[in-house]
Every structure is written in structure tokens, then in C-alpha cells.
Amino acid sequence: MPDDAPSLPDFTRWPSFPFEGDLRVKPLKEPVAVEPARSGEDAADCVACSTPDDAYIWVSERWRVRGMDRPTGLPAVLILECRSHLDLGDLPNLLAAELGVMTVRLERAIRSLDGVARVHVNRWGDGSAHLHMWFLARPHGMLQLRGTFLALWDDILPVIPEHQWRENLALVAAWLAEFGGQAIAEPAHIQWESPATFTDQPPWATAETNKSPDDTVAPVTYGSAIDNLAETSPEPPVTIPQQPEARSREPGQTPAT
Numbered sequence: 001m002p003d004d005a006p007s008l009p010d011f012t013r014w015p016s017f018p019f020e021g022d023l024r025v026k027p028l029k030e031p032v033a034v035e036p037a038r039s040g041e042d043a044a045d046c047v048a049c050s051t052p053d054d055a056y057i058w059v060s061e062r063w064r065v066r067g068m069d070r071p072t073g074l075p076a077v078l079i080l081e082c083r084s085h086l087d088l089g090d091l092p093n094l095l096a097a098e099l100g101v102m103t104v105r106l107e108r109a110i111r112s113l114d115g116v117a118r119v120h121v122n123r124w125g126d127g128s129a130h131l132h133m134w135f136l137a138r139p140h141g142m143l144q145l146r147g148t149f150l151a152l153w154d155d156i157l158p159v160i161p162e163h164q165w166r167e168n169l170a171l172v173a174a175w176l177a178e179f180g181g182q183a184i185a186e187p188a189h190i191q192w193e194s195p196a197t198f199t200d201q202p203p204w205a206t207a208e209t210n211k212s213p214d215d216t217v218a219p220v221t222y223g224s225a226i227d228n229l230a231e232t233s234p235e236p237p238v239t240i241p242q243q244p245e246a247r248s249r250e251p252g253q254t255p256a257t
Contacts, residue, residue: 016147018156038129043085048130053184058173060181062095063102065173067185071165073157074150076110076137076172087131088123103133109175110137113168117141120150163188 006025040046053059056066117140166188173183
């Protein structure tokens with residue numbers, strides 16, 4: 001490494017820093033005169049505005065919450081968006097006040113998940129002009145993931161199982177729906193599998209329990225439990241007494257006395 005290269009900052013020696021080995025600082029480029037436009041500066045081209053509600057896990061009149069399009073390394077990574085095409089500093093007082101309530105509510109919902117110790121809340125405004133707040137769940141006991149670099153660890157950790165990811169999204173959506181709005185996300189459905197055939201001999205039909213008097217194995221015939229009972233203990237026919245014909249009446253009328 002050249003002697004005039006910038007020294008590495010202290011955070012590269014933090015236990016939470018995801019990388020090790022030889023590192024060097026990139027050269028700092030000159031500032032640009034005009035910054036490029038962010039995605040969705042025009043509401044007509046905004047991806048968030050054009051995305052339907054069914055792509056989110058929870059929606060309300062003024063707010064929506066969405067997850068990633070696939071499982072990642074953390075238990076949950078969610079994004080809170082307002083429906084109006086506004087950035088953080090453009091929110092009117094009503095939405096600004098509601099943003100505080102929604103931030104606390106969503107943090108509590110994510111923290112209620114099993115195995116979640118902390119929830120990090122971040123706002124990066126360089127990518128999209130439409131307000132979006134990030135919520136990242138830090139797994140319990142994984143102290144190496146504490147702090148600033150949790151978003152980097154999300155791309156490094158092994159991906160969590162999809163059924164667990166879907167269940168976490170559904171639980172957060174249901175938690176939010178307790179206070180209003182509509183939960184969109186549902187837990188993964190159980191994959192029921194029925195046996196391909198019922199012809200296999202059950203465990204209780206063994207040779208020891210189905211021997212004939214001459215010690216040869218007797219054939220076993222299978223049927224429903226009702227059929228077997230009918231063969232061994234037939235019941236006499238039941239005679240149902242005839243009731244007098246009931247008089248019909250219009251709905252809402254009381255029976256005649």
C-alpha cells in the first residue's frame with residue numbers, strides 16, 4: 001500500500017465490520033456540478049406510485065409496507081412508504097406526525113418476531129425520490145451484527161428458509177392490521193400429502209392376530225370401520241314414528257297455538 005494512501009478508519013477494526021484482510025481506501029472523486037436525478041423524481045415515472053397494493057404486505061389509506069422480493073439473511077427487511085409522492089422533508093404535518101406513529105408501530109411489530117433482538121431504522125434518500133424507510137431485524141444473540149453494518153451483513157448471511165420468511169411477513173402484517181389497514185401477506189400454506197394407496201396392510205393386521213384354528217394365516221379383508229362393525233354386530237332395524245304434518249308459515253311468523 002502506498003505511503004500516501006489514506007489510513008483505514010477505526011471502524012475496520014470493530015467486531016461488527018464484515019471484512020478482514022488487506023483493504024485500501026478508494027480515491028475520492030471530484031464533486032460533480034449537477035447531481036443526477038433520482039429514480040421517480042416525476043410521479044408519472046415513480047415505481048412506488050405505480051406498484052399495486054398486492055405487492056405489499058400491509059396497506060392503509062396513507063401508508064404501505066413491503067418486503068423484499070425474496071428471502072435474505074435477516075429475519076425481516078421491510079420498507080415503509082407513504083402513498084403520496086413525497087419525500088421526507090415534504091411531508092405535511094399530518095403525515096409527519098403519522099410517520100412517527102408508524103415508525104414505532106412497525107418497529108414493535110418486527111421486534112415481536114421470535115429470534116429478533118433489535119430493529120434498525122434507516123432512511124437513505126439517494127436512490128428514490130419517493131419516501132421509503134428501511135427496517136432491518138437483527139437476530140437475537142448475534143452480537144457481531146450489531147450497529148452500522150447490519151445492512152451489509154444481510155447480503156452476506158445465509159438466506160433464511162422461505163417458509164420462515166413468509167411467516168414473519170404475515171405475522172408483521174397481522175400485527176399492523178390490529179391497529180387498522182389491511183394485511184396482505186399470508187403465511188406459507190401447509191403442503192398436505194395423502195398416501196397414493198390404502199392397500200398396504202395396517203400394523204395391527206399381523207400374522208399373529210389373524211391365524212385360523214389350523215395355524216394357517218387367514219386372509220384379511222379391509223373395509224371401512226362401519227362395514228366391519230356391520231358384519232360383526234348387526235343391529236335390528238329402527239322404526240321411526242310418523243310425526244303429524246307440520247303447518248307451514250311465512251318467515252318471521254310465530255307458530256300457531
